[in-house]
Every structure is written in structure tokens, then in C-alpha cells.
Amino acid sequence: MKKEYSETENKIKTAAKSLFLKKGYSATTTREIAKESDINLALLNYYFTSKWKLFEIIMFETLYDFLSKMVEVYNDEKTSLEEKIKLTCEKYIDMTIAEPLLPTFVLNELKNNPTSFLKMPSTKMIMKSKLVVQYQEGVKKGIYTKLEPIHFVTNIMSLIVFPFMCSPILKKMEKLNTKEFNTLMLERKKSIPKWIIKMIKK
Amino acid sequence: MKKEYSETENKIKTAAKSLFLKKGYSATTTREIAKESDINLALLNYYFTSKWKLFEIIMFETLYDFLSKMVEVYNDEKTSLEEKIKLTCEKYIDMTIAEPLLPTFVLNELKNNPTSFLKMPSTKMIMKSKLVVQYQEGVKKGIYTKLEPIHFVTNIMSLIVFPFMCSPILKKMEKLNTKEFNTLMLERKKSIPKWIIKMIKK
DNA sequence: TTTTTTATTAATCATTTGTTTAATTCAATT
DNA sequence: AATTGAATTAAACAAATGATTAATAAAAAA
Known part of the structure; x- marks a missing residue:
């Protein structure tokens, strides 16, 4: 099902994703993408028809990757609820440290264009996941x-993701550089599971 | 200190804010702003010099309003910690229902341009607020x-604001319209304080 | 009223931007 | 070696965009 991309196409996709994440769809120009990926401007349209089509492909793949990883942990048969929460925190915090611009980008572009999310399959799977059943x-x-359950799932994601989206504010408030900020986020790997358990325990 | 704006200037500001919130800075054109505010295109530059300057003014005022309201609750002398948490939830959830596009907009534009936040005064006040001291x-x-304390403050805001930023996802997952979604958020006015207390209680 | 300042307008400018075209190079096939 | 099709390029196009200009209308000051 997955399309194989040529080297040139991948160069374009990589550069485009990087720029879209950093500046958003509208602020990114096709000429920037061409320059960053070191290809001729016309090749973008030759391979991807239009800037918008290219964006849709990148957005879809990004969401798909994210949701797949999410469902994977949520549906693990072997782990307990508390282990799942712990694994979720570890996985997402690591993922977001690796790509900190992603959450804000996705949620912002989704706001402007909720359609791109309607096409995603695994969305509903979350509410029927083993995690929710175990809870x-x-x-x-x-x-x-x-x-x-919707509150339960939302709370976990809120505590994990939102602080990353606030990184400009938190960095300013606490005078942190990126490394110090990441240390702060890594602390939360252990804390969030504890907090969540406390929240739901009687 | 606060500048008084003429009727025309306010018309421009109102339209610009609405469009910036909806579409972001880059995707909003000066012609759209002119049309929406029903003024001549040239008046935008006549009063505000440039699109960017206009944006900076709106961004500053928006952040300033928000932070002021924030600090106000946080520094109330009469209320206990648990009351402050409750009031915070009520106030911000109401505020965000009234202007649901604001959080994503602010955090996204802040990502692209962290400078606009550096100018804000009351930022540091939060960590020295009565709320933090009481905790x-x-x-x-x-x-x-x-x-x-930084985790404590972040957690409160995460649980309040993040669900709004996820509204496109939550609406899709649970098949909610805006009214139903808001009901879900209003439920959280009572829940979040309980969760937070549970999180910090021994 | 006359003059001066301020507000508003239509038209225009100079860039930028997404996209296309037509020519050229490169690689594979016959 | 000749041919065919795909990949790449430079140049150009048309539309959009932020900003300015110069003229006019309205309001305020003289």
C-alpha cells in the first residue's frame, strides 16, 4: 500500500517536512523547499503536482506514524494499565524531544483544515483500545x-504534550536552554504516570 | 500608557485579530483584513505602518490580557490554594470557550517568533505568585x-488548555458538535480541581 | 470663510509566489 | 549506435500581495 519514493522525491519530502514544521504551511514557499532540498523548483510540481498535494502527503504520513505508535502501546496485550501509562509517557516524551515542533504544527494545521484528519483510520481505535478497556x-x-474514558485519555496526552507546546513560555519563565528544558521534560516520564494513577485511584 | 484607538483603528484591529486567530499570520492577507473591517486597504498602512506592526500590536494586547487575568487569580489574597485552582479552571475554561482558537494561535505564532513574548512583563510573576507560595x-x-512549582503550574494549564487545542481530534473521535464539545469542557471545571488536588495530596 | 490638518480613496508599483512551458540532459531499451 | 522515455533545468507567466502615491473628501483650526 505504501508508495516507494525515489531519492529526489524523498529529498523534497524531507526538506518540505522540516520547513512545514518550522514555519507552517502558508509561510513556507516552494522556492525554499527547492533550495533546502537542492532540487530544481519545477521538480516539486513534476513529482507532487502542487504545494498543497505535497503538504497533504506529508501531513498524512506524519499523522499516520504518530497514531500507529500510539495505538501500538495502547493495545499491547501483555502489559497492565499502569505499565501502559508508563510506556506511553516514555515513548511520547522521547518522540516529542526528537521532534518538538510536531504537536503545535499538527494541531495548528488541523485547526485550519480539519479535513486532513478525517481521512485517518486509526482515530476511533483509541477509544476501543486495551488501555481504555483495562481502565x-x-x-x-x-x-x-x-x-x-475520553477524559482519561485526554488527561494523559495533555500532561505529556502540552508542556512541549509551551516551551517558548517555559524557557523564558525559567530561563532554560533547550537541554535544560529537555531535562525537565524527561523528569515527567516518571512523574506523569504517578500523577495519573493518583488521579484515578480511589 | 494604553493608547486610545479611533473607531477605524478598532475596526481594523478587530477584523485583523479575528482573521489572525482563524488563519494565522502568514495566511491572512491585508486585503482580507481591509474587506472584513470594511475599510480601504491603504488605511491599514496609514494607521499601522505594516501588516507586521499591526500583528505585533494585536499579539501583545492578546498576551497581555491573558496574562493579566491569569496573574489576577493567582495572586488573590483572600482565597485558599484549592479555591484558586477552582477559580482558575472556571475562568480559563470560560475564556477558552469564548475564544477557542486563541491557545493554538498564540503557541503557534510564538513558536515562529519567540521574540513577541520576550517583551511581556508579567511572565515571571507567575512563579512568584500567591498560588505558588501557598503550594x-x-x-x-x-x-x-x-x-x-513549574510542574505544578504546567499541569494545571495542561489539563485546562490542551483539550481545546485537540478539539478537531476529539470532535472527530467522539462525533461531537461544538455544543457537545463545550459541554465536555464544562464538565472539566469541576473535575480538574479534584484531579489536581489528588495529584498533590499525600 | 478661509486655511490647514487629518482621513479616505482609487490606482499603481515592485516583489513574491505557485505553477507551467519548452528545451536539454540522462538513462534505459532496442 | 540509435531511439525512446524519464529526469532535470532555466525561463517565463499570471495572479496575489504588501506597500505607496497622489488626489480628494472631511474635519478642525484660524
Whole structure:
């Protein structure tokens, strides 16, 4: 199902993704993409028809990668709920440190153009994931307080992702450079699972 | 200190803010702003010199309003810590329902241009606010678990704001219209304070 | 009223931007 | 070696965009 891209196409895609993440769709010009990927301007349209089509491809792949990794942890058969939460934190915090511009980019472009998300499959899978089922089982057993699963899932993601989106503010407030900021985020790998458990425990 | 704006200037500012929030800086054209505010294109430059200057003014005012309201609750002398948390949730959730595009807009533009935030005064005030002091007192008394104040503050904001930024995703996942989505957010006015307290209580 | 300053307008300028064209180079096939 | 098709290039096009100009209208000051 996945298309194989030529070397040139990949060069264009890599440069385009980098620029889109940094500056957003509108502020990125096709000439910048051409320059950054060291290809002739016309090749962008030759291979990808238009700037918008190129963007759609990159957006789709980015979302798909992210959601796949998400569902993967959420549906692991072997792990307990608390382990899943821990693994989720570790995985996403590492992922976001590696690509810190991604969340703001995705949510911002999604705001301008919610359509690009409608095409994603695995979206609904999250609410039917093993993670959610395990949580609901815990509620039935009386271990956890009752809470709409959507809030439960949202809270986990909020505590993980939002601080990254606030990085310009946090860096300013606490006078942190990127390395110090990342250390702060890494601390949260251990803390967030504890907080979440406390939140849902009776 | 605050400049008084003429009727025409305010018409331009209102239209510009609305469009900037919806589409971002780059995707908004001066002609759109002129049309939306029903003024002649040249008046934009006549009053505000350039699109960028206009944007800076709007960005500054928006941030200033937001931070002022924030600090106001955080520094209330009469209220307890738990009341402050509750009031914060109520205020920000109402504010964000009223202007749901604001958080994503601000954080996205801040990413592209962190400078606009450097000029803000009240930023540092947050970490020295009554809210933080009261929390630290609680830690000393042994009521609350020890936790870097920056994490404490970040967690509150994360749980409040991030779900709004995810609204396109949440709406899709749960098949919600805007009204239903807002109901979901209003539920959180009561829940978030409880969660936060549970997180910090021993 | 006359003069002067301010506000508003239509038209235009100079760039920028996404896209296309037509020519050329390169690689594979016959 | 000749031919064919794909890849690459420089140049150009048309539309959009931020900004300015010069003229006019409106308001304020004299």
C-alpha cells in the first residue's frame, strides 16, 4: 500500500517536512523547499503536482506514524494499565524531544483544515483500545474512580504534550536552554504516570 | 500608557485579530483584513505602518490580557490554594470557550517568533505568585507532596488548555458538535480541581 | 470663510509566489 | 549506435500581495 519514493522525491519530502514544521504551511514557499532540498523548483510540481498535494502527503504520513505508535502501546496485550501509562509517557516524551515542533504544527494545521484528519483510520481505535478497556475494568472492580474514558485519555496526552507546546513560555519563565528544558521534560516520564494513577485511584 | 484607538483603528484591529486567530499570520492577507473591517486597504498602512506592526500590536494586547487575568487569580489574597485552582479552571475554561482558537494561535505564532513574548512583563510573576507560595507552604506543612512549582503550574494549564487545542481530534473521535464539545469542557471545571488536588495530596 | 490638518480613496508599483512551458540532459531499451 | 522515455533545468507567466502615491473628501483650526 505504501508508495516507494525515489531519492529526489524523498529529498523534497524531507526538506518540505522540516520547513512545514518550522514555519507552517502558508509561510513556507516552494522556492525554499527547492533550495533546502537542492532540487530544481519545477521538480516539486513534476513529482507532487502542487504545494498543497505535497503538504497533504506529508501531513498524512506524519499523522499516520504518530497514531500507529500510539495505538501500538495502547493495545499491547501483555502489559497492565499502569505499565501502559508508563510506556506511553516514555515513548511520547522521547518522540516529542526528537521532534518538538510536531504537536503545535499538527494541531495548528488541523485547526485550519480539519479535513486532513478525517481521512485517518486509526482515530476511533483509541477509544476501543486495551488501555481504555483495562481502565473500565478497573472501575468495575472498584479500583479506579469512574470517569469518562475520553477524559482519561485526554488527561494523559495533555500532561505529556502540552508542556512541549509551551516551551517558548517555559524557557523564558525559567530561563532554560533547550537541554535544560529537555531535562525537565524527561523528569515527567516518571512523574506523569504517578500523577495519573493518583488521579484515578480511589 | 494604553493608547486610545479611533473607531477605524478598532475596526481594523478587530477584523485583523479575528482573521489572525482563524488563519494565522502568514495566511491572512491585508486585503482580507481591509474587506472584513470594511475599510480601504491603504488605511491599514496609514494607521499601522505594516501588516507586521499591526500583528505585533494585536499579539501583545492578546498576551497581555491573558496574562493579566491569569496573574489576577493567582495572586488573590483572600482565597485558599484549592479555591484558586477552582477559580482558575472556571475562568480559563470560560475564556477558552469564548475564544477557542486563541491557545493554538498564540503557541503557534510564538513558536515562529519567540521574540513577541520576550517583551511581556508579567511572565515571571507567575512563579512568584500567591498560588505558588501557598503550594510551597503546603509542602512544608507536609500536606502536599514535593514537586517543582513549574510542574505544578504546567499541569494545571495542561489539563485546562490542551483539550481545546485537540478539539478537531476529539470532535472527530467522539462525533461531537461544538455544543457537545463545550459541554465536555464544562464538565472539566469541576473535575480538574479534584484531579489536581489528588495529584498533590499525600 | 478661509486655511490647514487629518482621513479616505482609487490606482499603481515592485516583489513574491505557485505553477507551467519548452528545451536539454540522462538513462534505459532496442 | 540509435531511439525512446524519464529526469532535470532555466525561463517565463499570471495572479496575489504588501506597500505607496497622489488626489480628494472631511474635519478642525484660524
